[in-house]
Amino acid sequence: MTTIARSPETAPGRLPIVGHALRMKRRPGDFLLSLQASGDAVTVIQLGPKQMYVVNEPGLIRELLRDPETFARGGPITERFRMMFGNGLGISEGEFHRRQRSVIQPAFDHSRIVGYTALMSEVVATRVESWPDGQQIAVDKEMADLALTNVTKVIFAADTAIDIPEFVAATTVVLSGLFRRMTDTIGLTRLPTPANLRYRAATEYLRRTINQVISDYRQSGVDRGDLLSTMLYARDDDGEPVMTDQQLHDEVMTFFIAGSNTISNTLSWALHEIATNPEVEQRLHDEVDRVLAGRAAGYHDVARLEYTRRVITETLRKRTQGLFLSRVTTRDVHLGGYHIPAGSDVLYSFHALNHNPAIHAHPERFDPDRWLPERARAIPRGAFMPFSIGVHGCIGDQFAWVEMIVLLATITARWRLVSAPGHQPKPKLAITMPVDSLPMIAHRREVGVASS
């Protein structure tokens, strides 16, 4: 039987010329959530002259993610990413992507993650020791430094000349600049304004720094067993290097950005949520005191830190890292009975899924126990995909879980972080979801004793 596919409805509120561009620019999260709440599985939106399809229904999003040949990489995010990451793993496709992924995958094997955990545990333990008791610290910056230091250790085992704070500052400028460029339909981001010049300088700084490290590695000729060495010394069947210097640069850049901001943003938001939910804080302290008794967490503690894991999971839901992602259709396709023509931009939003009250009751409530197995069963299968799925799903997901649990447990075992008086952190519009700033007062906890 042939089914006739229908064209999706256009979202309400379209204005002349700009269409939905202003809503998408100002409050993209709310706009995408409103499309999901409308009940349409697929909706059309108009951003200036460009028409896009938004897939709202989780089952259809999974279908799209499982068919990378029809829903190829492309659309507004990918095109902006390409400016930054060239043909790195987060951009490449097909056979080339498969080959790159198989070269890189061993760097994320279980045994390697165990090794990285020992390093991360040491990094976080040393870092938090330097916090001044009773004083204010910039938690967002602390988390950014920690996450970048950790990903640096995955990519380069050797000490490098990278200035971590400067590198963090540059990646932050680039990520918010990329977001502005994604929603810029009239070319404002090409003007020589101070913000645009800062963006260009930050991009250039990152490029230069990474190329310098690659060149240092090449000159030393030593295989250090890290990600860069894995890529540098990979050979094809004819014994030729698999990757050019440009490809190495693109992969390193991809890992720096993909593997640092997502982690530091999630940890910052988790610490904010813990500080504003006393019951969550108490239960977390009880768990880390029982499991760690004040020491730093290691790989073998992770399985026992169940509540810590639920706190992270709930943070990944409530503070979704990424408002939306995009693909482009390579052929005419029927998705859930809707017709989408070849060459269309298709958007999907994990943020909207994670805030849809039909999927998560009281979505603005921070409730780690919604992830208790008996309650989580009620969440429709596949509605929660923080690391996405399919061939382009996150290669760093297992590493990310372990890193976030180890860091959060080690920090909260030793410190109680209290929100700075009068400060209410806000999400910054960027590709991921950073907090604008997070000053908190650090109080050293008595080791191994649950706080009252």
Ligand code: HEM
């Ligand atoms: C909270 C932490 C993280 C979250 C929420 C996250 C989320 C995601 C998501 C949703 C994707 C799919 C993007 C798409 O479809 O275009 C992705 C891809 C990717 N992630 Fe992560 N990620 C995290 C941490 C990491 C870490 C720690 C690394 C590396 C050290 C990493 C490296 C990558 C790479 C390279 C890709 C592209 C994979 C491919 O296309 O083959 N991510 N991540």
